[in-house]
Amino acid sequence: VIPTAFEYARATSLRDALNVLAKGDGTKLIAGGHSLLPVMKFRLAQPPRLLDIAGLAELRGVEEYRKGARIGAATTYRELLESDLLRERFPIIAECTENIGDRQVRNRGTIGGSLAHADPASDMPSLMLALDATFNMRSKRGRRAVKAREFFQGPFATALAEDELLLDIVLPALPKGAGTAYLSQDQAASGYAQAGAAVIVARSRKTINHAVIALIGVGEVATLVAAADQLVGTKGEPEALARVAAASVDGIEVQSDIHAPADYRRHLTQVIVRRALEKALERAK
Amino acid sequence: VKILRYIAVDDCGPHINPMIVEGQIHGGVIQGLGEALQEIAIYDDDGQLITGTMMDYAVPRASQMPHLELDHTVTPSPVNPLGIKGCGEAGTIGSAACLVNAVCDALAPFGIEHIDKPLTPARVWAALQAAKGKENVQ
Numbered sequence: 001v002i003p004t005a006f007e008y009a010r011a012t013s014l015r016d017a018l019n020v021l022a023k024g025d026g027t028k029l030i031a032g033g034h035s036l037l038p039v040m041k042f043r044l045a046q047p048p049r050l051l052d053i054a055g056l057a058e059l060r061g062v063e064e065y066r067k068g069a070r071i072g073a074a075t076t077y078r079e080l081l082e083s084d085l086l087r088e089r090f091p092i093i094a095e096c097t098e099n100i101g102d103r104q105v106r107n108r109g110t111i112g113g114s115l116a117h118a119d120p121a122s123d124m125p126s127l128m129l130a131l132d133a134t135f136n137m138r139s140k141r142g143r144r145a146v147k148a149r150e151f152f153q154g155p156f157a158t159a160l161a162e163d164e165l166l167l168d169i170v171l172p173a174l175p176k177g178a179g180t181a182y183l184s185q186d187q188a189a190s191g192y193a194q195a196g197a198a199v200i201v202a203r204s205r206k207t208i209n210h211a212v213i214a215l216i217g218v219g220e221v222a223t224l225v226a227a228a229d230q231l232v233g234t235k236g237e238p239e240a241l242a243r244v245a246a247a248s249v250d251g252i253e254v255q256s257d258i259h260a261p262a263d264y265r266r267h268l269t270q271v272i273v274r275r276a277l278e279k280a281l282e283r284a285k
Numbered sequence: 286v287k288i289l290r291y292i293a294v295d296d297c298g299p300h301i302n303p304m305i306v307e308g309q310i311h312g313g314v315i316q317g318l319g320e321a322l323q324e325i326a327i328y329d330d331d332g333q334l335i336t337g338t339m340m341d342y343a344v345p346r347a348s349q350m351p352h353l354e355l356d357h358t359v360t361p362s363p364v365n366p367l368g369i370k371g372c373g374e375a376g377t378i379g380s381a382a383c384l385v386n387a388v389c390d391a392l393a394p395f396g397i398e399h400i401d402k403p404l405t406p407a408r409v410w411a412a413l414q415a416a417k418g419k420e421n422v423q
Contacts, residue, residue, distance in 0.1 A: 038340075042338075185406065187343070188322075188323040188343035188349060188405070189323070189336075189339060189340055189341050189342055189343035189344070190340040190341065258327050258335060258336070258341070259341070259405065259407065260407050261407060261411075263414075264406075264407040264410050264411065267410060268406070268410075
């Protein structure tokens with residue numbers, strides 16, 4: 001419940017933050033603290049120093065970027081929900097974010113914090129995979145960009161180096177008329193997903209020409225479902241959805257815990273994928 | 286498990302403060318429903334409690350619980366001058382058993398007669414799978 005002692009400082013600028021990170025003295029970045037503080041309170045993480053980047057204006061906000069959007073890493077869930085641009089272009093973000101934590105958590109927690117923490121049961125990574133997000137990262141050594149599918153490397157492991165900071169997330173425009181849906185079942189105590197699916201589908205006339213499914217809470221890392229490709233060329237008939245839903249867990253080492261044993265979680269995932277597909281298709285124009 | 290409607294009729298004798306009585310019944314019913322649906326203390330082989338924090342032990346929250354419809358009969362107790370009776374745990378006594386029975390009743394067509402509480406989705410699913418397995422054997 002009580003974390004080990006740590007020093008705390010506020011970054012005065014992005015450059016200041018990068019300088020501190022470059023020292024490699026074990027400093028952890030903190031923004032909303034809603035991923036980091038709980039693990040510190042459980043003493044699963046014991047960073048000697050925290051550097052608060054929540055106040056850096058250049059890391060906050062949502063803006064139009066090409067035909068998509070750019071989201072600053074320290075943008076809070078509440079700011080995501082309040083963005084008309086995101087609601088219009090990426091309604092799946094609001095659909096998912098509405099159910100993250102409670103109001104207090106959404107007021108403080110940030111998208112970048114959740115992504116950099118990379119909890120395999122948190123919702124955001126699956127959205128980023130489904131939306132084909134690009135993560136822009138920066139260190140004193142320079143800038144680089146990584147695709148979401150390369151960013152998440154394992155449970156609580158990402159492509160971020162020790163001295164790197166996540167600047168922003170760029171989302172490319174969705175295919176025209178795409179329907180999206182996010183669905184998850186959460187464990188009653190923690191609120192973390194036992195299985196969740198982010199789905200994006202688009203049709204040309206009646207035929208599906210784009211289908212992406214990303215899962216969280218199922219395997220040990222958020223992952224794209226290969227079987228989604230099998231929907232392309234179909235008309236989204238119930239049999240096609242059922243087939244893809246059944247195959248959605250293929251190749252995934254389904255996790256097991258005291259609340260959701262693997263066989264149950266496998267079944268749950270298949271149901272959630274089918275329902276999310278149905279919902280997304282209904283919404284596709 | 287989705288609770289479609291929950292009606293509780295209690296008799297606590299005359300209500301001196303009806304708001305408090307209603308609050309007590311609410312709290313009691315929810316305590317029982319939490320026990321029936323999601324609260325569980327799990328120990329590992331070494332006797333270590335592994336549902337030891339609020340991340341694992343699912344205390345019921347307002348958003349997870351149904352609306353309650355309450356009504357009362359008023360039968361004064363003959364054994365005290367005010368005619369009052371306890372109401373604090375009145376809701377709890379009935380609600381856990383009532384919910385588990387309701388779920389077993391709903392699952393009776395599948396040949397299910399008993400599921401250990403709490404009726405988490407995983408347990409209800411497992412009971413349905415086991416029932417299906419039996420059918421296959423026949």
